[in-house]
Amino acid sequence: MDFVGAYAPAHLKFLLEGFVVTLEVAFLSIFFSFLIGIIIGVLRYSRIPFLSPVLAVGVETIRNLPLLLIIFFTYFALPEVGVKLDKFYAAILALVIFESAMLSEIVRSGLNSIEKGQIEAARSSGLTYTQTLWHIVLPQALRRMVPPIVGQFISLLKDTSLAVVIALPELMNHAQIINGQNVNYVIPIFLLVAVMYFVVNYSLSLVSRRLEHKHS
Amino acid sequence: MFKTVWKKMIGLGLVAMLSATALVGCSSETTTENKTDNKKEQAAETTLDKIKERGKLVVGVKYDLNLFGLKNPQTGEVEGFDIDIAKGLAKKILGDENKIELKEVTSKTRIPMLNNGEIDAIIATMTITEERKKEVDFSDVYFMAGQSLLVKKDSNINSVKDVNKKGVTVLTAKGSTSAQNIRAKAPEATVLEFENYAEAFTALKAGQGDALTTDNALLFGMAKQDPNFRVVDETFSEEPYGIAVRKGDKELLDVINEYLKEIKANGEYDKIYEKWIGEKPKQ
Amino acid sequence: MLDYSILIEHWDMYMQGFANTLKASVLALIGSFAIGTVMAVFRIAPIRPLNWIGAAYVEFIRNIPLILIVFVFFVGLPAIGIRFDSFTAGTLGLTVYTAAFIAEVIRAGILAVPKGQMEAARSSGLTYLQAMWYVILPQAVKIVIPPMGNQFINLVKNSSVLGVIAGLDLMYFGDLISSETFVTFDVYIFVALFYLLLTIPLSLGVGALERRLAKSR
Numbered sequence A: 001m002d003f004v005g006a007y008a009p010a011h012l013k014f015l016l017e018g019f020v021v022t023l024e025v026a027f028l029s030i031f032f033s034f035l036i037g038i039i040i041g042v043l044r045y046s047r048i049p050f051l052s053p054v055l056a057v058g059v060e061t062i063r064n065l066p067l068l069l070i071i072f073f074t075y076f077a078l079p080e081v082g083v084k085l086d087k088f089y090a091a092i093l094a095l096v097i098f099e100s101a102m103l104s105e106i107v108r109s110g111l112n113s114i115e116k117g118q119i120e121a122a123r124s125s126g127l128t129y130t131q132t133l134w135h136i137v138l139p140q141a142l143r144r145m146v147p148p149i150v151g152q153f154i155s156l157l158k159d160t161s162l163a164v165v166i167a168l169p170e171l172m173n174h175a176q177i178i179n180g181q182n183v184n185y186v187i188p189i190f191l192l193v194a195v196m197y198f199v200v201n202y203s204l205s206l207v208s209r210r211l212e213h214k215h216s
Numbered sequence B: 001m002f003k004t005v006w007k008k009m010i011g012l013g014l015v016a017m018l019s020a021t022a023l024v025g026c027s028s029e030t031t032t033e034n035k036t037d038n039k040k041e042q043a044a045e046t047t048l049d050k051i052k053e054r055g056k057l058v059v060g061v062k063y064d065l066n067l068f069g070l071k072n073p074q075t076g077e078v079e080g081f082d083i084d085i086a087k088g089l090a091k092k093i094l095g096d097e098n099k100i101e102l103k104e105v106t107s108k109t110r111i112p113m114l115n116n117g118e119i120d121a122i123i124a125t126m127t128i129t130e131e132r133k134k135e136v137d138f139s140d141v142y143f144m145a146g147q148s149l150l151v152k153k154d155s156n157i158n159s160v161k162d163v164n165k166k167g168v169t170v171l172t173a174k175g176s177t178s179a180q181n182i183r184a185k186a187p188e189a190t191v192l193e194f195e196n197y198a199e200a201f202t203a204l205k206a207g208q209g210d211a212l213t214t215d216n217a218l219l220f221g222m223a224k225q226d227p228n229f230r231v232v233d234e235t236f237s238e239e240p241y242g243i244a245v246r247k248g249d250k251e252l253l254d255v256i257n258e259y260l261k262e263i264k265a266n267g268e269y270d271k272i273y274e275k276w277i278g279e280k281p282k283q
Numbered sequence C: 001m002l003d004y005s006i007l008i009e010h011w012d013m014y015m016q017g018f019a020n021t022l023k024a025s026v027l028a029l030i031g032s033f034a035i036g037t038v039m040a041v042f043r044i045a046p047i048r049p050l051n052w053i054g055a056a057y058v059e060f061i062r063n064i065p066l067i068l069i070v071f072v073f074f075v076g077l078p079a080i081g082i083r084f085d086s087f088t089a090g091t092l093g094l095t096v097y098t099a100a101f102i103a104e105v106i107r108a109g110i111l112a113v114p115k116g117q118m119e120a121a122r123s124s125g126l127t128y129l130q131a132m133w134y135v136i137l138p139q140a141v142k143i144v145i146p147p148m149g150n151q152f153i154n155l156v157k158n159s160s161v162l163g164v165i166a167g168l169d170l171m172y173f174g175d176l177i178s179s180e181t182f183v184t185f186d187v188y189i190f191v192a193l194f195y196l197l198l199t200i201p202l203s204l205g206v207g208a209l210e211r212r213l214a215k216s217r
Helices: A009-045 A051-063 A067-081 A087-112 A116-124 A129-166 A171-179 A183-215 B002-024 B027-042 B047-054 B081-094 B110-116 B177-185 B197-205 B216-225 B250-265 B268-277 C005-009 C011-044 C048-062 C066-080 C086-112 C115-123 C128-165 C170-181 C185-216
Strands: B057-061 B069-071 B100-104 B136-152 B169-173 B190-194 B211-215 B229-231 B238-246
Touching: A009 A051, A009 A087, A009 A129, A009 A171, A009 A183, A051 A087, A051 C185, A067 A087, A067 A129, A067 B110, A067 C128, A067 C170, A067 C185, A087 A129, A116 A129, A129 A171, A129 A183, A129 C066, A129 C128, A171 A183, A171 B197, A171 C066, A183 C048, A183 C066, B047 B081, B047 B250, B057 B081, B057 B110, B069 B081, B081 B100, B081 B250, B081 B268, B110 B136, B110 B238, B136 B177, B136 B216, B136 B250, B169 B177, B169 B197, B177 B190, B177 B211, B190 B197, B190 C170, B197 B211, B197 B216, B197 C066, B197 C128, B211 B216, B216 B229, B238 B250, B250 B268, C005 C011, C005 C185, C011 C048, C011 C086, C011 C128, C011 C170, C011 C185, C048 C086, C066 C086, C066 C128, C086 C128, C115 C128, C128 C170, C128 C185, C170 C185
Parallel strands: B057 B100, B169 B190, B169 B211
Antiparallel strands: B136 B211, B136 B229, B136 B238
16 A cells, blocks of 8 residues: 555645536536426425326336436437437436436425425415415425435435546546556545545535534 | 536536426427527538637547556646647647647547537547447548457466456456457456446456456556556457547548648658657558 | 347346346345444444444445445455455445445434333343343334335445446446447336336335335324
8 A cells, every 4th residue: 555655746636626526516416406306396296287197207217216327328328319418417417317306205205294284274374375385385394304405415426426437537537547557546545535525425414413403 | 616617507507407307208399409400500510610610629538548548647638649649630620739628538438429529539549340430430540459468477378368268357348349359259258348448457456357458559558557467469359540530520531531641651650659659660 | 119129139138137236236235234233233332432433334434435435345455455356346335335324224213112111121131232132123123124125225226336347237237238239228228127127116115114104103
């Protein structure tokens, strides 16, 4: 093992560059999957004829597939049907498809956890269905959803590493390039990369715990 | 960084809508609409025009192959034989060898990336084969390689016959001609295929296989990188490398072939060859 | 229309991959259940250093990517002379990763058993381990069955990382077929169907169990 050689300044800089891409991909994917996840979750909760069952089938299918397969799919298979995306967007699209399905389930079960009595009370005091959903149900449900949603974001950040299979220049890809130079770098580099993921994700989980305590 | 993030955000608006509609299950109409619109606009424009317009040639190269295309983590630069050929091509088309953007490809991703429009051409140790000719158009041969084996210094493997045994594991990369060749030449061996040669070489170094097979040109680069390994003398196939462009990109292909003829005539090719391979090209 | 010839011609490869995916998932489930139970007991045992070990394991592993752990087994450990073949390395990586999640599931299950039971068992003369094994764990198991089912579904999906280290699973063979035939769309759809063949029945089963448990409470 060669810790000194592995942690040469140029290598550290190279890893950081990769980490920036990891964070960029994660940030953008979180943003869009959060939006889409809420929309799908609410639509399924609302039991709209035809639409909700179709969404249910779509969400269940995606939730039961490996993310890795979805990444291969958006990058290698979509071009065959005319949708052409570069690595960066193909990775994000795959993450958004997968994570918004996961998030929509969290949103739906969060909404379901709100007592029906509250909805009836709001409706009988003159609010429309949409108003009730927007002002009464959603705010409470979102608060309850904070811990699982943060958990999902942590998964998402970890999952960006799967884009290593399409050679997206993120953290894992850069780590493997350095590892390719010398076998003695492998363990030190993996250790450092693990710590980088850990620091960000563990901080996220601490924030989530604090939020949880505040609300309970 | 944030500027680029915002630019990407806008681009992603489309992607997000696409995925949303894909989830709803009515994506086909919207996407085909966009596609035909784009096609109309671009119909008159060739790839060569586009390269000149944007003032930059985008080439797919390997990032993990010593001597041909290797990203040096010390400098962040990509270097190698293929890179010098690509830079020369940029100079030929745009008058400046720095008017170039290199993108990483693997054996598996290069054809999809070319057909995606992500890159204008592939210069990535790509063997010209009949099967691939159905997918892309190739230039004249710019490098002649042959498939061989990389083994541990003290290994007793000296020929492809020595790996044609049960219990011998040979490593290579997915989507390469090497995988098909070795299956035909050594049907008894176990062949494991990785995403790229870097992963395969890392696996070989970790003792996950007895030999790594691909073109000798690449193997020399690996042996140079790690002197614990040597290249077996025998080659058991001919691997002519060509530059690939999208099917029908005749204008670009003509310029590439003209460029290859030029550098072979004026000695520039020999210089690049000697710089990386360490000897004069065999005639 | 899907090209079924690509399914039929490469049937053996799909089947070998499918069998290995199932095998890796089941082996990893057994392994991670064992490690997960130990870690869960560590976390709640009345011994401080054990608590720390349990917490450190769970928090560290949960917050790093699976593929990193798999790479450690495949190319990291060989650097110090410990070598596994690709399938074993992948399965071990899956086991170590999943154990952290299963530890949390089991811990929650144990904590859901009323405290009084442990006290009662202890005061009737059982040691801590005996009380845990005979009284608490059997009750906890019932509570943890549905979340364990979810972990198994995750395992089946996550086993696809074997494909990255040539682990001979469904993902690996699917990827191989597509790069040999240049047909990607259809091949990946077939691969997806094989995964769904495993995960959808599991999901439905877990859902049914959850509903039954919710009713019985």
